[in-house]
Amino acid sequence: MAAASFFKHLARPQAYICKDCIRYGAIARQARRAISDGWLRKTAEAEIAWKEQSKLIGAGEKQSTLAVLEERGFIKDIAGGRDELDNLMTNKRIGAYVGVDPTAPSLHVGHLLPLMALFWMYLHGFGCTTLLGGATAKVGDPSGRLSARDAQKADSQKMNMIAMHVQLKKLWSNVDALAGRFGYQKEWAWKRALLNNNAWLNKLGITEVLRDLGPGLRLGTMLAKDTVKTRLEKGDGMSFAEFCYPLLQSWDWWHMYQANGIQLQIGGSDQYGNICAGMDAINYMRKTYHAPHLREGLDGPLMAPFGFTTPLLTTSSGEKFGKSAGNAIWLDPEMLSSFDLYGFFVKSSDDDIERYLKLFTFIPLPQIKLVMTHHMTQPEQRHAQHLVAKEFVSLVHGVPAAEKAEKEHKALFAGGSKTLNLDALRNAPRNPGKASPSPQEDMSMSLNKFAPQVNAQNAPQKYTSLPKSLVMGSAFPQILYSAGLVSSRSEGHRLVSAQGAYVAGQPDGDSIGNSLNWSAMKHFETDKPQKYILDGNLLVVRVGKWNIRMCHILEDDDFEAQGLTCPGWEEFKEREKAKADAATGVGSSPLFPM
Ligand SMILES: Nc1ncnc2c1ncn2[C@@H]1O[C@H](COP(=O)(O)OP(=O)(O)OP(=O)(O)O)[C@@H](O)[C@H]1O
Numbered sequence: 001m002a003a004a005s006f007f008k009h010l011a012r013p014q015a016y017i018c019k020d021c022i023r024y025g026a027i028a029r030q031a032r033r034a035i036s037d038g039w040l041r042k043t044a045e046a047e048i049a050w051k052e053q054s055k056l057i058g059a060g061e062k063q064s065t066l067a068v069l070e071e072r073g074f075i076k077d078i079a080g081g082r083d084e085l086d087n088l089m090t091n092k093r094i095g096a097y098v099g100v101d102p103t104a105p106s107l108h109v110g111h112l113l114p115l116m117a118l119f120w121m122y123l124h125g126f127g128c129t130t131l132l133g134g135a136t137a138k139v140g141d142p143s144g145r146l147s148a149r150d151a152q153k154a155d156s157q158k159m160n161m162i163a164m165h166v167q168l169k170k171l172w173s174n175v176d177a178l179a180g181r182f183g184y185q186k187e188w189a190w191k192r193a194l195l196n197n198n199a200w201l202n203k204l205g206i207t208e209v210l211r212d213l214g215p216g217l218r219l220g221t222m223l224a225k226d227t228v229k230t231r232l233e234k235g236d237g238m239s240f241a242e243f244c245y246p247l248l249q250s251w252d253w254w255h256m257y258q259a260n261g262i263q264l265q266i267g268g269s270d271q272y273g274n275i276c277a278g279m280d281a282i283n284y285m286r287k288t289y290h291a292p293h294l295r296e297g298l299d300g301p302l303m304a305p306f307g308f309t310t311p312l313l314t315t316s317s318g319e320k321f322g323k324s325a326g327n328a329i330w331l332d333p334e335m336l337s338s339f340d341l342y343g344f345f346v347k348s349s350d351d352d353i354e355r356y357l358k359l360f361t362f363i364p365l366p367q368i369k370l371v372m373t374h375h376m377t378q379p380e381q382r383h384a385q386h387l388v389a390k391e392f393v394s395l396v397h398g399v400p401a402a403e404k405a406e407k408e409h410k411a412l413f414a415g416g417s418k419t420l421n422l423d424a425l426r427n428a429p430r431n432p433g434k435a436s437p438s439p440q441e442d443m444s445m446s447l448n449k450f451a452p453q454v455n456a457q458n459a460p461q462k463y464t465s466l467p468k469s470l471v472m473g474s475a476f477p478q479i480l481y482s483a484g485l486v487s488s489r490s491e492g493h494r495l496v497s498a499q500g501a502y503v504a505g506q507p508d509g510d511s512i513g514n515s516l517n518w519s520a521m522k523h524f525e526t527d528k529p530q531k532y533i534l535d536g537n538l539l540v541v542r543v544g545k546w547n548i549r550m551c552h553i554l555e556d557d558d559f560e561a562q563g564l565t566c567p568g569w570e571e572f573k574e575r576e577k578a579k580a581d582a583a584t585g586v587g588s589s590p591l592f593p594m
């Protein structure tokens with residue numbers, strides 16, 4: 001919400017606060033944020049700094065942020081006009097967002113294109129939001145697809161959402177660290193958020209959408225969209241739910257436009273249709289929304305929504321890298337090791353590498369030019385490829401993982417790319433549970449081999465199964481031990497006492513429906529693990545910042561029938577048996593010595 005209307009809300013007596021104001025956050029923010037003099041001063045200073053910067057841009061003394069993005073190759077198409085967007089971004093610190101549907105357990109390299117554009121905007125002072133489509137994932141975006149997505153079970157939807165939530169958080173924290181190395185030091189005015197559209201779409205009534213947006217949606221326009229036409233003509237038809245997907249995405253944007261001042265949506269080029277649908281929806285709502293006080297001030301040109309798309313990252317044959325094509329290069333180190341992720345970039349061709357340096361690193365352009373000049377003197381050394389690989393792995397897995405992967409890869413090619421070091425190759429780490437490939441296999445590794453290898457024997461560490469009786473009859477230290485997060489129950493005990501372990505959700509409430517909240521584990525009787533079980537069969541626990549376990553709870557018989565076990569399970573059964581025996585007197589009666 002624009003600053004002017006925000007302050008107007010502060011002055012308005014409580015009796016006049018309407019439902020929409022509450023929903024769009026003005027009041028919630030008012031209650032949460034004590035507006036101190038310091039905050040007002042910093043806001044005013046940030047505003048002045050922005051004005052100074054726009055003067056420099058206007059005078060041609062500084063590059064505009066849109067020009068920076070263009071120069072690095074992030075812009076494919078702009079919706080709303082290039083010069084108009086440039087003008088808006090120069091004169092106003094607008095909010096921008098990228099949405100991702102958690103329809104897989106991990107982000108992949110393709111996602112990084114729109115996300116890197118967003119990261120650059122963040123480093124240039126814009127308010128940046130990553131949106132997890134917890135609600136939209138339940139419908140599935142039909143864009144660019146000839147067939148409907150397979151329905152996902154509720155528990156895997158939830159696990160994907162949690163995994164991506166943690167991944168995005170970590171990515172953002174790595175952005176701060178990496179960008180700092182290139183001189184971008186976090187400033188007060190830089191704002192970022194991670195939202196989940198479950199928070200508003202799950203509460204949205206169909207009558208509200210039909211009343212507010214329905215009259216502005218023209219069937220002719222919706223039916224003429226490429227995705228719809230292609231599906232009807234060449235695909236397997238389209239369900240009403242999929243047909244309505246752009247409507248949900250549009251509502252997201254309208255919601256965040258109102259509540260968070262988001263005027264720009266960024267997506268891969270397959271999102272162009274959805275972005276345009278969202279712009280049409282916002283423009284319609286700006287004129288017609290039924291609550292006039294919320295419409296106030298939305299009509300000027302500096303309030304218009306815009307969008308841009310990034311180019312698609314494709315294979316050499318032009319196929320999009322993504323989940324649906326089955327060729328995703330996963331960012332989760334449990335699905336693709338740092339070594340293999342590094343390897344993906346080391347294998348990229350000289351034709352692509354300069355583009356990748358611009359798209360996937362924060363290295364300034366003049367430095368990239370120098371790197372390329374040096375690279376071309378000895379292209380067989382793959383100098384530029386190693387640099388992209390290292391920067392990319394640092395961004396998604398962290399600097400130590402990248403340094404390790406670099407060392408391992410360089411060891412493989414000691415003395416130049418033609419002399420493959422077979423000993424090093426034999427010892428190089430692979431994905432957990434995967435057999436090491438032969439050197440020939442490794443050198444010709446096809447991209448499909450990067451697809452996730454998630455199965456019972458080779459389940460990523462982040463996921464584990466626990467027997468129901470253990471979960472129902474244990475305290476947190478035991479759960480931490482059985483989930484493999486600590487090496488003993490006493491270590492678990494110490495960690496819980498020190499408030500260093502967390503459980504997702506709130507007692508007796510499925511609070512991760514809307515976003516992922518963590519509660520510090522406690523020893524109290526009233527705060528038992530059982531109270532945090534989600535959807536009847538999922539317990540999510542965390543130690544430290546990023547070490548999480550999603551524990552799938554199985555009936556004891558199923559757990560054992562699948563040949564599973566976990567730390568402490570045998571002892572737990574013995575303890576339970578001893579307790580039962582003691583209760584029935586077996587083994588403790590002097591009359592029946594055992
Ligand atoms: N290969 C890619 N190149 C550029 N952008 C991509 C690529 N893959 C996904 N994106 C973008 O990332 C965002 C989130 O994409 P989404 O969650 O649909 O993933 P996806 O892998 O494209 O899924 P699917 O293949 O199942 O459609 C979108 O803006 C999308 O355009």
Ligand SMILES: N[C@@H](Cc1ccc(O)cc1)C(=O)O
Binds near residue numbers: 098136250253274
């Ligand atoms: N539809 C996007 C994801 C998305 C979801 C919700 C949004 O508001 C925006 C984007 C995709 O599948 O790639």
